[in-house]
Amino acid sequence: MTGDMMTQARTPAGPAPPPLPPLLAARDLHAHYGGHHVLQGIDLDIAPGESLALLGRNGMGKTTTVRTLIGLKPASHGTILIDGRSATGLPPHRIARLGVALVPEGRGIFHNLTVQENLYVAARGGSGLGHRWDLDRVLALFPRLAERLDSPGTRLSGGEQQMLAIGRALMTNPRLLLLDEATEGLAPRVRGEIWSVIRTLKAEGVATVIVDKDLAQVLETCDRAAILVKGELAFSGRAAALAADRALQRRLLGV
C-alpha cells in the first residue's frame, strides 16, 4: 500500500524491539486458490507471548493467512520459521506439535465426539509455558463445559462451541493460538467471556493471532495489529497506534 506504512512494518514504532527471537516468522508468504492469488507476499513476526490482531475486510486473505501459518494451506512461495527453524511445507500436524493450535472459523467441533472427547482427543503436554493445561484447568476456565461433558459436541450453543474449540486447542498446550473469528455470531455476554479468556491466556504467556470484527475489543486486547488489503499487508504496527488513528481505520478497513 503506502510507503510510510511499510516502513513502519519493518521498524515498529515504540520502545525497543522484542528481546526474544520470534516464535513464528513468516517471510514473503504467497498462496493461491485456483488461479486466484490470495496472499501476495506477507511478512509476519510473532514474539513469544505476543498477541497480533489480524484485520481486513472480507475476502482480503485473513483466513488464508491463518490456514497457511498452520500448514492447512501450503504456501505457494515464501518461508515460515518456528523458533528460527524452517517449518515451511510441514504438514499441519507437525506444525501443531511445534506448539501452534487453531480455533477455526466455524469452530470445527467433532460432531461425533462428546464434549469430553473433543477436549481429550488431541491433549498433549509440554509447551514449557507456565503450568500446563489439563481438563481441570480448562473446565475452571469454562465452567459451562463441565456441565456438558457427556453431550455430543454439536449439541452445544454457539458460545459453548467456541469455548469448547478454545479449550480443545488449549489441551494441546500451545505456545501460539490462532483464533479465526474469535467471537463471530456470539451473544454480547458470551463475547465478553471469550475476550476475558483471551486476556487470561495472554497473561499466561500464550501468543495469539486473533481475527475478529470487533475492532475496538481486538485492538484493546492485542499488542500489535496487521491489516490485509487484497492479500498484502497494508499496515503492521502497534495496536494502540491503529486504535488512535480513525482515518487509517476508515481507509483500510472501511469502518
Added chain:
Amino acid sequence: MDAAAFLVQLLNGVQSGFLLFLVASGLTLVFGIMGVINLAHGAFYMIGAYLAFWLTGLTGNLLLAVVIGVAALAVLGVVIERLAIGFLYRRDHLQQVLLTFGLILVLDDLQRLIWGSDFHSVPVPDLLSGSVALTTQQDYPVYRLFVSGVCILVALGMFALIRHTRLGMRIRAAAANREMASALGLDVGRLFTLVFALGVALAGFAGMVAAPIGAVYPGMGDRILILAFVIVVIGGIGSVKGAFAGAMLVGIADTFGRVLVPEVASMVMYAVMAAVLVWRPQGLFGRPA
C-alpha cells in the same frame, strides 16, 4: 421344516452373519472414515483363507496359523495403504474403483502363483471337531458355534476400540473433520494407515476362520465382496452398527433362501436390499444424504 431344522438353519444364518459382519465392518470403516471404496476387500478375505490353509499345513495348528496370518495381513494392509490406497483419499470414486479393481487382479494372480488353482480344505482343529446335540436327533458342529463366539469377541473388541480408546476417539475425529484433526496435531495419514490395516486384518481373519467351514479356492473373495457391499448398503454406508444389522439380515436371509427357495436363492439378499432401500433409502443406520 421342523423346529430343530429351523434352529439349525437359524444358527447357520447367524454364524454366517457374524462372519459377514467382520468383512463388511472393515469395508464400511474404510469407506466411512477414509471415503475409499475398496473393491479389493474380498481379495483380502481370500488371501486370509489361503494363509489359513498354508500356515495350518506348516504349523499343524489353526490357532497359530491365525495369529501369524492376521499379523501378516496387517503388514500387507500397511504396505498396500502406503503404496496405493493413500493416493486415493482426495480422488473421485472412479479412480478408487479402478485402482482397487486392479488390486484384485494383482492379488488373484499372486494367489495363483503361490498356491495354484486347486481347491483346498482346511481341517477343523481336533479340539473343536465334535458336535453338540441340539435335540435328540439333531447335532450341531462345535466349530460353527466357536466361529460365532470368536466373531462376537472380535466385534465387541472393535466396538470397544472405536468407542472407548483414545485411538478410537482420534479415528472418529479424523473421520468427522480431517483438517481439524490434523490442525490439532493428529497424524491423520498414520491413523488412516492403521484403519486400512485393521480392515484388511478383519477381512483376512474372517477368511481364516471360515476356511474350515467351506473350501479354499481361487476367486472365493468375489462373492464375499458382493455380499459385503449389499450389507454395507443395507446398513447405511459408514455405520458399523448398520453393518452388523445388515450382516445378520443377509446371513439369515441367504441361509434360509437356500433351504426354502433354492431356485431363486441367489436373489433373496437383493430382494432384502431392495426392500430396505424402498423403506429407508439411506440404509438402516445411515444418515440421510
